[in-house]
Amino acid sequence: MARLELDGKTYELPVVVGSEGERAIDISSLRKDSGYITLDESYGNTGSCISNITFIDGEKGILRYRGIPIEELAEKSSFVEAAYLLIWGKLPTTEELSTFSALLTKHEMLHEDMRFHFEGFPPNAHPMAILSSMINATGCFYPQVLGDGHEQFLMQAARLISQVRTIAAFSYRKSLGLPNIYPKPTYKYTANLLHMMFSEPYQDFELLPEIVQALDLIFLLHADHEQNCSTATVRIVASSKANLFASAAAGVCALWGPLHGGANQAVLEMLEQIHQSGDNGSKFIEQAKVKNSGKRLMGFGHRVYKNYDPRARIIKKKCDQLLAALSKKDPLLDIAKRLEEAALSDSYFTERKLYPNVDFYSGIIMRAIGIPINMFTVMFAIGRMPGWIANFKEILESLDGHISRPRQIYNGPQDNHYIPIGKRK
Ligand code: CMC
Helix, strand or coil: CEEEEECCEEEEECEEECCCCCEEECCCCHHHHHCCCCCCCCCCCCCCCCCCCEEEECCCCEEEECCEEHHHHHHHCCHHHHHHHHHHCCCCCHHHHHHHHHHHHHCCCCCCCHHHHHHCCCCCCCHHHHHHHHHHHHHHHCHHHCCCCHHHHHHHHHHHHHHHHHHHHHHHHHHHCCCCCCCCCCCCHHHHHHHHHHCECCECCCCCHHHHHHHHHHHHHHCCCCCCHHHHHHHHHHHCCCCHHHHHHHHHHHHHCCCCCCHHHHHHHHHHHHHHHCCCCHHHHHHHCCCCCCCCCCCECCCCCCCCCHHHHHHHHHHHHHHHHCCCCCHHHHHHHHHHHHHHCCHHHHHCCCCECCHHHHHHHHHHHCCCHHHHHHHHHHHHHHHHHHHHHHHHHCCCCCCCCCCCCCCCCCCCCCCCHHHCC
16 A cells, blocks of 8 residues: 555555556545546656556566567567467467468458549658558448457457558558559568569569568567557547547557657658768767757657667667678668767766667668668558557456546636627737
8 A cells, every 4th residue: 555645634545566566556546535636747657557468677678578578579489470479468379370370361452442542642641641541441341340249359450460561562552653562362471561562563572581581570579569659549549449440540640750650760861861961970969969959869768668678679680680681781770870889878868868769770671671761650550550459459358448538737727708709809
């Protein structure tokens, strides 16, 4: 129990302890008992749920999906297997994995009428706008799967994970004015995405295993990250009993911003800008340290990690391996490494515990694969889909069933009155 003294009264508040020893004070009866609410504007100290999916220890730089360290999954698993683990809470047997893979293949085609929706977007529309609109539209094409129940949920989850990839590829092709390439059922998940993006009707894209593995790893590393901005959004939308497609579409919108998933695009833009200006990075670092300069070292810092993001370490290694395998040299990788080195020996960054996050090196891998910058955040969204679905499922199955609805402290005018328009100053 925690004890809180307010206005001469003592309130006892239960302490909740998670399976990894994380502690929270349960204030759910505080307002009823005392009339007070708590205030925590950007939720830095607020636990919004008890979840069994993903554990992060930001101080120690630990990330685990369903208890399994991200390093183990990165080395031994695949994106589709990790998706199963996140959504169903356990590693699949051989049979379960092949059934799940078969379902993904079965649902990879979009409803043919969805083609016309793509035609309605202007050629320069951002693919994240197309992605969120088309995910929501998908729900309209399959109303039969929108009901409750295990079977329906399975169909929705498989359709969403599978089709988000087809939508992404079609929006990329649309932005270049190229004909759509339909999925090939013989290809595995990530290979199929690359095929739909980069093959031509007259020539298949060469699926180098190093490229397929690197992109699959990026998806796996992005697959869940507990209560970040987009996942919290998905949970809030789901709590109103909106369907999975609507909830995931909202997640895409939340992910888009440069402080969240949009950071991978912003990192590459920053590195290109530094490269073109001839700066070795030191000028940019100085600007990023000035509070109102409008600049931040993108790909650095994290609300939860106050240590090196474990995903960044894995991605950095993969980045070196991929460029070596493709015999490519990328000046932006050199700039990124110089920036990292400079920031990690600068007291501004060390005192604030700002380290590279998942987005710092992922863009260099995607650039080496040939994915254009404006598709980077779409790749993040494809990867995050299983996490959103797993969190949606937790809400669906929660016994509580309450709608998420924060309170506020009102600080606006009091005793204001309506003034007829002619008498207003
Ligand atoms: N460059 C320079 N200064 C920074 C940076 C940065 N990247 N990040 C934080 N700071 C400073 C910030 O100005 C503040 O300084 P002060 O204490 O003097 O006011 C202090 O560090 C704390 O920052 P904050 O904005 O209060 O921290 P936050 O937890 O609200 O924000 C963050 C976390 C990720 C939004 C922020 O670090 C940031 O904007 N980073 C750059 C964008 C980025 O890479 N985002 C991707 C996050 S990882 C992918 C994902 O999960 O979305």
